[in-house]
Amino acid sequence: MATEKSDQDVQALRADIEALRNDVSAVTKSLSDLARHRAGDFKNAAWSRAEHVRDDLGEVVDDMTGRGRRQVDRLEQEVADRPLVSLLTAFGIGLLLGKLLDRR
Template sequence: MAEKDMNAEIRKLQDDFSTLRGDVSEMMTLLREMGAERVEEAKESANDSLQASRERLRRQAASLRTRGRETVDDLEDTIEGNPLGSVALAFGIGFVVAKLLDLGGRR
């Protein structure tokens, strides 16, 4: 009788271990799936951030191009409005730069 009880207990333990093994396997599968989902979420978040940064850079580049064109247009208007003054200014700047470079060579 004691042997039957012991065998029954052993079978019950074996069944419990089998159930536990199945539960652990199921938990591992769920953890892998959760990890894969989190990785996918992180990828999507990084991609969204990258797209937002690209768009922000595009807008800034367009703004800089526009401001550059406006500056060049303003400079051209100034030169066209006062060509003699522009030539004199360019000559003066060139003269100062030449003197600075010449002083550097004499030392």
Template sequence: MRRWSSRRKDAVSTLTSEFDRFQDDFDQLRTKLVRLAGDTVKEFSDSPQKFADLKDVIEGRLTVIEDEIGDLGRQLRIKGGEAAGRVEKRVQERPFASLAIAFGVGLFAAQLLRRRRSS
């Protein structure tokens, strides 16, 4: 049963690292957008205050979106951990049924891959 625990931790770790990578990509996008807004202000010197205000609005909205993504990531980690725990519990309760289901899913996936390769 340790294998299931280990796999659950691996899955949570994978989700966490993917989400962290997504946040890093988002931070880079945010930096580029803020830089672009700053460049726009420099180019349009006839109304720099208007573009400075636009830059502030964009930064504010990006911060809100970033916070919401962080909240969603935390919820995803919690829900993923709960789901993995439920699956682990059911597998421990019914190991043979779980094995049969896994075998059936494997056969189904093999058939799909076989059809895809022959096409």
């Protein structure tokens, strides 16, 4: 009788251990799926943010290129309007830089 009770207890423990293994396996799978899903969400968010940054940088580059072209156009017009003043200014800047960079 005691042996029969012990056998039943052992069988119950085995069943509980098997159920516990199944539960741990299910939890592990759920956590793995959740981690994969979160990693995918993070990756998608990172790519989205990178695309926004790239677009913003493209706009900044286009803006700066336009400003640079306008400045060059203004400078060309200034030189065309007053060539002697432009020549003397360039000569003066050259002399000043020559003195500053002289190694005596």
